[in-house]
Amino acid sequence: MIRRFLRSRLAVFGLLVMLVVVVAAIFGERLAPFDPGDQDIMSRLQPPFSPGDDGMHLLGTDALGRDVLSRLIVGARVSLLVGLAAVVVSALVGVTFGLLAGYEDRYLGRALMGITDIQLAIPFLVLALAVVAVLGPSLGNLIAVLGLTNWVQYARVIRAETLVLREREFIEAARAMGAGAPRILLRHLLPNVGPSVVVISSLLVAKMILFESSLSFLGLGVPPAIPTWGGMIADGRDYIANAWWVAALPGLALFITVIAINLIGDRLRDLLDPRLKQLET
Amino acid sequence: MASLLLPRLVYAMLVLFGVAIAVFFLIRIGGDPSALFLPPEASLADIARFRHQMGFDRSLTAQLLDFLGRAAQGDFGRSLRYDQPAMQLVLERMPATLQLSAVALVISIVLSVPIAILAAIHRDTLIDRGGLLVSLIGQSFPTFWLALMLILIFSEKLGLLPPSGRGTWRQLIMPAFSLAVYSTGIITRLLRSSMIEVLQSDYVRTARSKGISEWRVILVHALRNAVIPTLTVIGLQVGALLGGAVITEEIFAYPGVGRLAIQAIANRDFTIIQAFVVLMALVIVSINVLVDVGYTLLDPRLRTR
16 A cells, blocks of 8 residues: 555655655754744845845745744644644544434434535635634634534535445444444444545645635734744735745745645545545545 | 426525524624624723624524524624625625636636546546646645735736736736636546546447547537536535635735625624625525536436436
8 A cells, every 4th residue: 555655756745745844843943943933123024045143044034034944944833733633623523424414314414414505605714714703813713613614525425425335234234233323333334434534634634724824814813923824925925026035935835735735635545545536625 | 497496496595594593603602792893992881882782682592583584684784884784785896706706717617628628538648647737736726825926926027917906807817817726726637537437438439430520529429428527516616716706805905795804804894794604605505506407407317306
């Protein structure tokens, strides 16, 4: 499996990029050449490769004289943390909904799929913005909002698979042996939808990171003191004409990270479940 | 036709009803909504007066019933900032957003259909890889960053296009394009894989063996069937486009509902948010009904059900 995964050069590229991002997210401040919060108004908006007091600003400085590279490294943490945590929340909600709706497709199933359709009818970004505006920006709120507004895809795919699986002999056998609904759902159905969950999750991480950065860009993500790629792009927005690097570089980091995750997700999809090619991401 | 439409319309109404209930609770998840609407420096007496004026001091059931009754008539209360009916404000901005989303949808279809067809007929060649790359890049672009980079290049550096506003078609190019990128990626990928599937089917082989020209086989026989599964996704993309328009409009200072919604959030003008979410849901649900019906009409196998 791992060997087959590594046979795709693009997937290997994706893995290598993610390795760098993960290392940046974990070690953040220790890798950063400067303190990411350190302001130096005298050397504001310096272009890349400018000499600073304590060394070279390889990627320049922002409007407050903070080192762009250092903020970029530390900013990886929020993106990755929010992306992963929000996907865990979505998966918990979506898989539960999907399994229940597929296994018991009369009243409960219909009601659950009704909730799915309601969710789909609400433009996600505005819902997320409104919830953050009501509850206030914090890391926990952001993860909860993203997680609770993006579970629909799990619910739909898992329900469709459960509808097929529950007619198979091994489920019937389990039922004949006296297994109750919770046991069938958790021990027999859940393991069989595992591959789909892995594929959806890997692709959803990429979307979540994009969503997180959009919200941070609009100032409704995490509190502004924490460096995020979305927040950095927002900071650089007003200086785009004469200091392009402040907004351009964090966006590039975001873009490459999302491409890398999508490459890994695409490879996993090809290997684990080719049927999911039609996934409506 | 009526039997096709009626159950779907009833279901759509139920979904909208659900959206209205969600919107009602949206401003109440943090407790008493009065504090949300008023500035932090409001006095306790102000808050109490406002709470009574808005009816927030009544029982939750009474508030919900009242809200739903008014919402059914399109009345979402007045915007506190503009002192106008919230729904009227949203409706006034709606044509601009619909125009932007429609142009974006046309752009993504015009781009993705040829790419997907070329990739599918040249499967596993460089052209196919290029098509997959387009789809990957399209799905990975942070829209707001792309928008800023377009402004940087085409407005600031080259001076070719205006960076903001609405009125001329030149002001529509950049917002519509940046909005279209994501959908282009998705439609390309799905259409490509359903084209590949269709091109291997028996009726395509039959059509070829009858001596019909290859392009006619591809464009008439294959494409028509490959489009069917893609249509659902295009329907879902309309929702994504309307949602994405929020951020695109904000960056290009495009006067649509999305920008209004962002400003409303900044101004704590929650009646506008409620009206906006319900109206968007109405548009999305209507399009899904249309797609559903179109799907059935396009695929004769589904008609007899």
